[in-house]
Amino acid sequence: MSVAHTGLVFGRWTRASYRQPALIAFTLIQPAIWLLLFGQLFQGVVRIPGFGDSSYIAFLTPGIVMMTALMTSGWSGTAFIQDMERGVMDRLLASPVSRGGLMAGQLLSNASTTLIQTILVFAIGFAAGARYDGGAGGYLITIVASMLIGTAFGSLSNAVALLTRQQEALIGISQFVSLPLTFMSSIMIDPAVAPHWVNVAARYNPVDWATIAARQSLAASPDWSSVWRHSAYLLAFTLIVGWLSTRAFRTYQRSV
Amino acid sequence: MATHALEAVDLVKTYPAGRKKPPLRALDGLTVSVPEGVVLGLLGPNGAGKSTTVKILTTLSRADSGTARVAGYDVVREQDRVRRAIGYVPQKSSSDPMATGLENLVLSGRIFGLSRQDATGRATELLERFGLAEHGGRAVKTYSGGMQRKLDVALGLVHQPRVLFLDEPTTGLDPEARADLWNEVLRLSGQEGLTVLLTTHYLEEADRLAGQLAIVDHGKIVAEGTPESLKSALRGDSVQVELVDPDTDGSVRVLLRQLPGVGEIVVEGNTLRARVDRGATAVPAVLGVLEDKAIPVVAVTVSRPSLDDVYLQHTGRSFRVAEEAA
Ligand SMILES: Nc1ncnc2c1ncn2[C@@H]1O[C@H](COP(=O)(O)OP(=O)(O)OP(=O)(O)O)[C@@H](O)[C@H]1O
Numbered sequence A: 001m002s003v004a005h006t007g008l009v010f011g012r013w014t015r016a017s018y019r020q021p022a023l024i025a026f027t028l029i030q031p032a033i034w035l036l037l038f039g040q041l042f043q044g045v046v047r048i049p050g051f052g053d054s055s056y057i058a059f060l061t062p063g064i065v066m067m068t069a070l071m072t073s074g075w076s077g078t079a080f081i082q083d084m085e086r087g088v089m090d091r092l093l094a095s096p097v098s099r100g101g102l103m104a105g106q107l108l109s110n111a112s113t114t115l116i117q118t119i120l121v122f123a124i125g126f127a128a129g130a131r132y133d134g135g136a137g138g139y140l141i142t143i144v145a146s147m148l149i150g151t152a153f154g155s156l157s158n159a160v161a162l163l164t165r166q167q168e169a170l171i172g173i174s175q176f177v178s179l180p181l182t183f184m185s186s187i188m189i190d191p192a193v194a195p196h197w198v199n200v201a202a203r204y205n206p207v208d209w210a211t212i213a214a215r216q217s218l219a220a221s222p223d224w225s226s227v228w229r230h231s232a233y234l235l236a237f238t239l240i241v242g243w244l245s246t247r248a249f250r251t252y253q254r255s256v
Numbered sequence B: 001m002a003t004h005a006l007e008a009v010d011l012v013k014t015y016p017a018g019r020k021k022p023p024l025r026a027l028d029g030l031t032v033s034v035p036e037g038v039v040l041g042l043l044g045p046n047g048a049g050k051s052t053t054v055k056i057l058t059t060l061s062r063a064d065s066g067t068a069r070v071a072g073y074d075v076v077r078e079q080d081r082v083r084r085a086i087g088y089v090p091q092k093s094s095s096d097p098m099a100t101g102l103e104n105l106v107l108s109g110r111i112f113g114l115s116r117q118d119a120t121g122r123a124t125e126l127l128e129r130f131g132l133a134e135h136g137g138r139a140v141k142t143y144s145g146g147m148q149r150k151l152d153v154a155l156g157l158v159h160q161p162r163v164l165f166l167d168e169p170t171t172g173l174d175p176e177a178r179a180d181l182w183n184e185v186l187r188l189s190g191q192e193g194l195t196v197l198l199t200t201h202y203l204e205e206a207d208r209l210a211g212q213l214a215i216v217d218h219g220k221i222v223a224e225g226t227p228e229s230l231k232s233a234l235r236g237d238s239v240q241v242e243l244v245d246p247d248t249d250g251s252v253r254v255l256l257r258q259l260p261g262v263g264e265i266v267v268e269g270n271t272l273r274a275r276v277d278r279g280a281t282a283v284p285a286v287l288g289v290l291e292d293k294a295i296p297v298v299a300v301t302v303s304r305p306s307l308d309d310v311y312l313q314h315t316g317r318s319f320r321v322a323e324e325a326a
């Protein structure tokens, strides 16, 4: 993977996103609404056992961070679809551009959006009363985990784009996948009060790994072994899907 | 041995079956070669396999069988070298609409390894040459279709390729812009020795630009040569009869067909075009029979074989008819 090409591709997508203020506004307003809406909706949950004395908004904030990263990255592949609908993708693939760079540059640009969203969600959570006992390390781990979620699911979205070559199919598939991933996790509900089968499903859910790592690292006395274990799973998952989706360029080239 | 900048032998490409769609053999043993510094025009009806050929030669797609070398390199085994040696202007517009014209060109140059400075210099030069200098700082999505097409061609030239692939480069250009592009292509092939493979739907363009022509139909080359040799290979002349009323029941066609020395006839609206052995003897005979039957005629003209006749001869379709059906 060429670093130079990654940088060039990153620059291209980052410039493009600055030029779409409406899209920026949307990607920032959406997580804010989720946080406040779900915060209100499930406030009563606080009184059920399993939440200790922490406020529900403090519990919810890291979850919404991951949900936002997941939902935003689902759209990642639309950038590829637009390139395929024009001749941009074909021109690039007939040039010496590194395939890894083509993928990584776009994903990095996607991850920088995730970074901004994560900071914003924290800011809103803070304004709504969420406080964390963990230090700066907790915030850092949450930010990295959210960027890994964005990168992993962004690369899956890009791969689906390359394989289906259709906007509708891409959006359909990403919604079909992201809703169950959100609800079969501890994003909104403490595992102690969730049905058993949800807890079983959550064990295999990368979004839950990220949520656990974030929440633990933000706690007063984190279970660091759990933080590192879940972070390692997440990193491995991201690398594997990143590698697989870069291979999807070949499948695309076979179909043109 | 004459050096060939491009050589394809027996290319076969089948697109797999889709839903309610049988597998499709887009290329069926296509063989073509282009000497260095020559412009090859690839002509053929819609779906003939022109773009598929270009995609295989540019390493974008891969043939099921057959071999091809571009700029001396094998398109499968030496992909990277081929990619560095070619410029590719796809049939669809290939610029990034969110970026400016300048950004598009600079990015493309840098992908090919130019420094920021060199890429910017080269981009500025190309914007100038394609009459886009004052628009270089505007987002491409605000360009007209013709301006975008010019930028597409410029994008194919940033890194000074040795072989240029142009897939219908002048579609959507006004006559002036088209003539400009023709001159540019002729200059590049003449002065800089650039080899060009160009697909087109404009016979005039093929006639003007191409030193070599190849007509593709059903995934094969059905005729090849210089425009002149292809025309002179056709015997006889072409007679056009323009009627006042269209020949709806085909009776006029049958009448003409019975005349001695008249070959195949194509009907396009009010006009019948016939291949004849000798124009000078056919015209009086045609006029005579039309007058006998009191069929009103606007004009009868006779001409030497044109590229359109060549096309008709080899694809069984008149060029214009094929165009309208598309
Ligand atoms: N990606 C694809 N998947 C399936 N079939 C394809 C694909 N691309 C082309 N084809 C089919 O292959 C055949 C040749 O297509 P090609 O694009 O090479 O034609 P063309 O000569 O460039 O036509 P046009 O003048 O319309 O551009 C057509 O029948 C087309 O439908």
Ligand SMILES: [Mg+2]
Residues within 6 Å of the ligand: B050, B051, B052, B091, B167
């Ligand atoms: Mg085509």
